[in-house]
Amino acid sequence: MATSGSRDFQPNVAEWIEEAYERCGLEMRTAYDARTARRSLNILFADxxxxxxxxxxxxxxxQTLTEGTESYSLNAYVVDVLDVVLRRTKNSVATDYQMSQIGRSEYWNIPNKATKARPTQYFLDKQEIPKIYVWPAPENSTDIIKMNQILRIEDADTSVNDVQVPFRFYPCLVAGLAYYLSQKRAPERMDSLKMMYEDEFARAMAQDESRASFMVKPNMRSYGY
Structure with missing residues (x-):
């Protein structure tokens, strides 16, 4: 028999909820069943x-910098910032300079935050509306900082929505939702569903990691090298 030739298996929110309830030994019967499951699914995404x-x-x-402006508000759905580089263009040639991240105490202990130069460091303030602080303060209004931002997963607002989750995370998604629902509806299955969720999550995360090679080089300056 011929294979399907399709690679478009993409259940919507209602189908994920149905599968999760079945793993709890239950059926989704009412509108409230669907609503409470969508709420659990969104909490799972926060996890x-x-x-x-x-x-x-x-x-x-x-983000285009403004001369003398040290802080810039990010979107509320930014979870984290992985890396930041400063791009400076001179004579039509763009050059990227790596910026290093510093912590809250290190930033706040800088004596003069208004010192102007090419920014080399940044501090991410994870408030409800995140802010990024750069130091030194920008010396012009033409430099750009380029950020790799981690965004929160889009909400499951309705049962007909698709989920913003790649195929490789499908087992983890349904295992996690089943575990979350078991806390409310099937506590006798909670331990086994939690174990399954943790196993599926670990496997998915291992596949999601970067396979790029890296090299560790020790700092030998203190030894006279």
Whole structure:
């Protein structure tokens, strides 16, 4: 028999909820069943944001700097910033300079935050509306910082929505939703569903990691090298 030739298996929110209820030994029967499951699904997405890097939610964003302005507000749905480079264009040649991240205390202990030069460091302030602070303060209004931002996963607002999750995370998605629903509807299955969820999540995250090679080079200056 011939294979289907299709690669478009993409259940909507209602189908994921149905599968999760079945793993709890239940059926989705009422509108409230669907609503409480969608709420659990969105909480599950928040858990994924806390657990680490979701490669498919990375977005490259540019921010033009303003001379003397040290802080810039980001979108509320930015979870984290992975890396930042400063792009400076001179004579039509663009050059990217890596910027290093510093912590809150290190930034706030800088004596003069208004010092102007090419920014070399940044601090990400993870408030409800995140802000990024750069130091030194920009010396012109033409430099651009390029950020790799991790964004929160889009909400499951209605049962007919698709989910913003790649195919490789499907087992993790339904296992996690079943575990979350079991806390409310099938506590006798909670332990086994949690184990299954953690196993599926670990496997999905291992596949999602970068396979790029890296080299560790020790700093030997203190030894006279």
């Amino acid at each position: 994924w944001a806390n657990r680490g890097l979701n490669q498919w939610t990375i977005n490259n964003v540019n």
